[in-house]
Amino acid sequence: MQDKMDLLMVGVGGQGILLASELTAMAAFEAGMDVKKSEVHGMAQRGGVVSSHIRLGKKVHSPLIQCGDADVLLAFEQAEALRWIHFLKEKGHVVVNIMTLVPPVGFLKNFEYPRDTLKRIQEHPVSVHPVHAAKIAYELGSSRIVNMVLIGVLSNFLGISKEIWQTAIKKRVPDGTEEINMRAFDAGVSAIS
């Protein structure tokens, strides 16, 4: 077990980030780590920016990650990866789901979607892992398992056994969807090299 692992999950309300972070915290807890997790409720379902701080280790104090300390940044959306990049430490890992969500008021002034997000992320001294999670999910036959693909990708950095992930996923996904969710998880595990 590592002494400390800081994970930051970011995206837009409605992308399934809170479920993903809950599953990750559960798996880490089952694996015997101290866990703290923090997110802000309220506006998330209404199209706002969502972030979930997950801190794992032998003993965790702060529920919030410090800038420059995150080991892994898991971004469910490209522009969000850019927004939170300063939380990542040097040589940290950023998993970027290749997709863009333009806000519904995107046509108004001051709401220009940023260009070259991936390129701007790659300018930082970090390992960038682009993932086409929606495409993988689509090939498996469901658009609702994108977050599970991304958890699969994330699991590569955590060293938690597959059995523990499986138990956590089975506990939290709707009955009858365990198999497709596990397949999505597995596809995520092998989505990056």
Added chain:
Amino acid sequence: MKAILSGNEAVARGCYEYGLHVATAYPGTPSTEILENVSKYPEIYAEWCPNEKVAFEVAMGATFEGARSLVAMKHVGLNVAADPFMSLSLIGAPGGLIVVSADDPGMHSSQNEQDNRYYARFAGYPCLEPSDSQEAKDFVQQSLELSIKFDVPVMLRMTTRVCHAQSVVELGSRSEYPVEGFRRDPQKFVVLPAHARVRHQWAVKRLARIREYAESTPLNYIENGDKKLGIITDGVAYQYVKEVMPDATVFKLGMVYPLPGEKIRSFAAGVERLMIVEELEPFIEEQIKAGGIACEGKIYFSNLGELTPDSVENGFAEAGFLKKRKLFSVPEEVIQRPPVFCPGCPHRGIYYLLNKLKAVVTTDIGCYTLGVLPPLNAGDTCVEMGASIGVAVGMSKARGSGKGIVATIGDSTFLHSGMTGLLNAVNDNAGITIIIMDNRITAMTGGQYHPGTGKTLMGQPSGKADLARICQALGASRIKVVDPYRLEDTKSVLKEEMDNETLSIIITNRPCALYPPENRKKIKRSPFQVDLEKCIGCHACMRVSCPAISESEQKTDKGNTKSQIDKLLCTGCSVCAQVCPVGAIYPAKGVDDAG
């Protein structure tokens, strides 16, 4: 057994384990989940009340009866309950009473960031402040014991990061306690001036005894380390201190009022430099300085917004204890994502129309406050729960006319504290228009029942307040009900009422599109789609600000992007179809009319 719980879930668990009998609240972020989780334990009687004052009074009655009681509210809720909160100081809390104040530093979902520790001092109550979920549970027990021991209400002060952060908690089983029953004692329970004068002396002596207790309680403890730096801290700030200054000597306050003056004096004498790290106001710092002890705090740790491990680290760097770290530069504003009304939200059409009609809109607290944001831009004032009506009356009296002034208020907010405002508007013959946005639920906080819903927190059917009849009974005579999905009809009613000098009330009749979740299927109609042949790329549909509508890849000859509708998100409310100038938006299947 252990579990991962949020601070709010942990308070609820504490209520269960430590034998609580009665819990009350009005929902408010970040406190809402406390009662939601308490209600999962059938051993505890739990109820939503119409407002915080009533919730406080119900909990007060329960503690008078000898029951272990709790009332929970957000920080500004305590302003509403301040009247009983203050006077109860002279009576006490024989059965035990916890007042949870969930403060919101940083205003994640609030109109101000007042520091309610001052309220505890104002009333002379002990104030306990947990720093994680385990303490949130443990402090329920400590608060109840303190409350019963000293016959005093105890404030359990939480903040957003403690309420909503999740951490590991050791679980126990429930202990049961008998409810002693009310003991008649008018000198104590009836605060006539003659009684209250005597009780005030009693309360002052009680506070002196609690001060003594503060010196010895294990709620306040010292973690010895490097004596060059001594830190006094409370709440979540303690966690940030441990993170960035792990070697310092730390005095952790679990009880932030009254302070252990003697213990602090000897702590200060044993360290070279004393720093106070607390969120929001210099509550601890000023009291320590008033005691003649030198310390530093707010010059390094801002009283604006919430603290973070980063801001605490910066503070210690500026104070010379740390070197500043080199970090990636913070990216310039990437893209704003202002929160918007949900697809199918009944508020959308109303604010779209109020903007078109150039109404002066005094709005109120709820989801519908978002109507102020672009592109709807309807909302000119918003202060606190229920203010919309009083403010509209004041404006109309000052300008000599109520024409064009519209107060918008939600159903839950109207029942919370809008009814007296309406009573006053009737009494004053105010010529304003009031729109009650009746979506039949307290939506902003996640869909809680209120007295107009017809169901209790514990799932029982209940009496159901009828808003139109309430308005009538308060003396209003012009009351109209509109379907906010029908823009033309609603617009003509709005215009007529805004143009006359009589008090008029408009009630919208569509339920919330999000809560309760079981209603979503009932609300969902055939989704709409855009005929890309007809779409002229004018973006009129986007001006209703719906998350289901976005720009498609297709462009017109002039290069304007055409619109598209996400079928999964669209509920078929038809508002966008009604604003499309060329009739390019139509139901995907059949002609399922929104009416």
